[in-house]
Amino acid sequence: VAARLAATALVTAALSGKIAAIARLLSRVEEGGPAALTALEMVYAHAGSAHVVGLTGVPGSGKSTLAAQLARQFRAAGRRVGIVAVDPTSPFSGGSILGDRIRMNELSEDPGVFIRSMATRGALGGLSRATLDAVDVLDAAGYDLVLIETVGVGQDEVDVVRAAHTTVVVSAPGLGDDIQAVKAGILEIADVHAVSKCDRSDAGRTIADLKGMLAMATAAGATSSWKVPVVPTSAANGEGVAELCETVANHLAFLQASGEIEVRQQQIARQRVLAAAENILRDRFQDDAKGAMEELVADVAARKVHPYAAARDFIGHQEM
Amino acid sequence: VAARLAATALVTAALSGKIAAIARLLSRVEEGGPAALTALEMVYAHAGSAHVVGLTGVPGSGKSTLAAQLARQFRAAGRRVGIVAVDPTSPFSGGSILGDRIRMNELSEDPGVFIRSMATRGALGGLSRATLDAVDVLDAAGYDLVLIETVGVGQDEVDVVRAAHTTVVVSAPGLGDDIQAVKAGILEIADVHAVSKCDRSDAGRTIADLKGMLAMATAAGATSSWKVPVVPTSAANGEGVAELCETVANHLAFLQASGEIEVRQQQIARQRVLAAAENILRDRFQDDAKGAMEELVADVAARKVHPYAAARDFIGHQEM
Numbered sequence: 001v002a003a004r005l006a007a008t009a010l011v012t013a014a015l016s017g018k019i020a021a022i023a024r025l026l027s028r029v030e031e032g033g034p035a036a037l038t039a040l041e042m043v044y045a046h047a048g049s050a051h052v053v054g055l056t057g058v059p060g061s062g063k064s065t066l067a068a069q070l071a072r073q074f075r076a077a078g079r080r081v082g083i084v085a086v087d088p089t090s091p092f093s094g095g096s097i098l099g100d101r102i103r104m105n106e107l108s109e110d111p112g113v114f115i116r117s118m119a120t121r122g123a124l125g126g127l128s129r130a131t132l133d134a135v136d137v138l139d140a141a142g143y144d145l146v147l148i149e150t151v152g153v154g155q156d157e158v159d160v161v162r163a164a165h166t167t168v169v170v171s172a173p174g175l176g177d178d179i180q181a182v183k184a185g186i187l188e189i190a191d192v193h194a195v196s197k198c199d200r201s202d203a204g205r206t207i208a209d210l211k212g213m214l215a216m217a218t219a220a221g222a223t224s225s226w227k228v229p230v231v232p233t234s235a236a237n238g239e240g241v242a243e244l245c246e247t248v249a250n251h252l253a254f255l256q257a258s259g260e261i262e263v264r265q266q267q268i269a270r271q272r273v274l275a276a277a278e279n280i281l282r283d284r285f286q287d288d289a290k291g292a293m294e295e296l297v298a299d300v301a302a303r304k305v306h307p308y309a310a311a312r313d314f315i316g317h318q319e320m
Numbered sequence: 321v322a323a324r325l326a327a328t329a330l331v332t333a334a335l336s337g338k339i340a341a342i343a344r345l346l347s348r349v350e351e352g353g354p355a356a357l358t359a360l361e362m363v364y365a366h367a368g369s370a371h372v373v374g375l376t377g378v379p380g381s382g383k384s385t386l387a388a389q390l391a392r393q394f395r396a397a398g399r400r401v402g403i404v405a406v407d408p409t410s411p412f413s414g415g416s417i418l419g420d421r422i423r424m425n426e427l428s429e430d431p432g433v434f435i436r437s438m439a440t441r442g443a444l445g446g447l448s449r450a451t452l453d454a455v456d457v458l459d460a461a462g463y464d465l466v467l468i469e470t471v472g473v474g475q476d477e478v479d480v481v482r483a484a485h486t487t488v489v490v491s492a493p494g495l496g497d498d499i500q501a502v503k504a505g506i507l508e509i510a511d512v513h514a515v516s517k518c519d520r521s522d523a524g525r526t527i528a529d530l531k532g533m534l535a536m537a538t539a540a541g542a543t544s545s546w547k548v549p550v551v552p553t554s555a556a557n558g559e560g561v562a563e564l565c566e567t568v569a570n571h572l573a574f575l576q577a578s579g580e581i582e583v584r585q586q587q588i589a590r591q592r593v594l595a596a597a598e599n600i601l602r603d604r605f606q607d608d609a610k611g612a613m614e615e616l617v618a619d620v621a622a623r624k625v626h627p628y629a630a631a632r633d634f635i636g637h638q639e640m
Contacts (some may be wrong), residue, residue, distance in 0.1 A: 308357060308361075
């Protein structure tokens with residue numbers, strides 16, 4: 001009861017926009033435990049107003065710089081911006097080159113911007129869940145736009161981006177076909193393509209490649225009537241940043257006008273329930289290290305039982 | 321019963337080493353379904369003799385070329401080699417440059433080598449499960465060494481590598497700190513480090529960086545008495561390939577002599593049961609698209625129920 005009351009006071013302070021309370025709530029949420037869950041349930045009920053934008057691209061694509069520019073542009077339009085950075089190489093996480101970090105610091109001194117770096121996996125579960133919990137906190141605390149910055153590789157990252165209303169995929173010229181191929185999976189989930197470093201002479205090829213890919217996808221039958229745009233940008237001269245902000249806002253307006261926002265929100269809910277279920281299962285399995293599962297695991301190791309059969313058994317014994 | 325009989329005949333033929341039967345069994349397994357599961361249970365009981373070696377590294381690290389050289393070296397020692405390639409950019413998957421592909425083709429004409437590319441996610445579940453099922457098939461079919469080649473990013477890939485007896489992480493000079501940081505998670509699970517392209521002048525720095533990292537890890541307290549070696553190699557002049565083969569074989573000998581093989585096999589079994597459980601859950605959740613979960617998902621989308629609470633509910637209703 002005491003924990004619940006403390007959580008209530010903290011959540012109330014955070015929802016009223018108090019910066020210190022938001023920071024403390026985010027730390028509590030990342031630590032996990034029953035009190036965190038109580039807080040998260042309160043937060044979740046109050047969230048849902050923010051435009052959640054996923055920004056993804058491989059390291060070196062310039063997505064952090066673009067995220068900072070987007071944040072500044074939205075601030076100039078009077079909107080409050082939350083940033084959740086998942087990429088360990090992001091300057092938001094303190095992991096990158098000095099010049100970038102200085103620019104981020106300028107941004108972080110603006111009280112209308114809240115930057116949170118997801119350095120560690122939360123105790124309650126995996127990276128994607130901890131990240132989306134942080135997004136809920138910033139959403140409920142009144143940030144109009146919440147930017148999730150994530151490196152565009154791996155299932156966790158794809159899960160995060162799938163939980164955004166609008167997904168911006170950042171590509172850069174000259175990164176090499178190998179690296180581009182790794183992120184092939186993420187290209188398909190783009191609502192908007194941004195091409196960075198368009199002051200470079202080889203940017204035209206990257207833009208043409210993306211447009212070619214989109215034309216093929218459209219010919220194969222698009223599931224939405226939204227036409228995925230390719231926006232050229234340049235951090236060097238600020239080109240395209242205003243257009244990118246406008247495009248991102250247009251995408252939300254499209255979702256709302258077309259009614260596709262309902263479909264998207266159902267998808268996000270499904271995605272989040274599934275991710276949570278997987279995390280619960282993983283936690284229980286790990287907690288069971290000395291329990292009933294150990295015998296079954298020993299049988300699997302001895303090749304007496306197939307992992308699939310053991311897994312069915314494990315799931316079947318989960319009662320609430 | 322008919323399906324079970326057909327599966328039995330196919331498995332028997334594959335276990336006796338018939339190449340066509342192995343290929344057909346691998347396709348069946350990838351397709352999934354109840355017949356695949358019957359076959360997999362038979363296969364699993366007969367597997368367990370092969371040395372399973374994970375070879376991982378980012379695109380451009382030269383791991384495919386190294387995998388081919390390793391395979392040739394083990395063949396020269398009279399051992400039968402299976403290769404399961406998960407990387408979509410791997411030449412084993414037909415996705416890379418011509419020179420590499422020709423070298424792979426030479427290898428694939430050797431009846432003592434079986435190459436399988438995991439192009440798609442299996443119907444029974446995720447990539448890591450389908451990959452490990454394929455490893456079981458090659459193991460049971462009598463290949464002495466099964467090499468899993470996987471790109472070193474993402475949770476799926478880490479899961480695959482965690483299921484190997486010996487994990488070789490391939491690093492290349494000059495790939496850039498950003499990319500190296502992405503694979504930071506995988507560096508920790510290396511049993512052996514291979515540095516490729518050691519004919520390059522900047523290879524010394526990569527070797528020194530790895531050794532420095534290992535020294536720090538040792539100072540922090542190693543969990544095994546195995547001293548992780550750093551093996552310099554060069555595809556250009558064949559340097560280090562024999563040493564790498566020897567080191568990989570030494571690692572298995574160490575596991576067996578120290579008794580750590582038991583611990584490793586328990587870990588692998590745990591890992592596989594958990595991965596299977598997650599896949600079962602994911603499949604059931606997806607199958608339920610029009611079922612009982614939809615109401616709960618709608619409540620989550622409407623922010624009446626937290627995803628975590630919905631997930632607990634979903635797991636609690638799983639009975640076998």
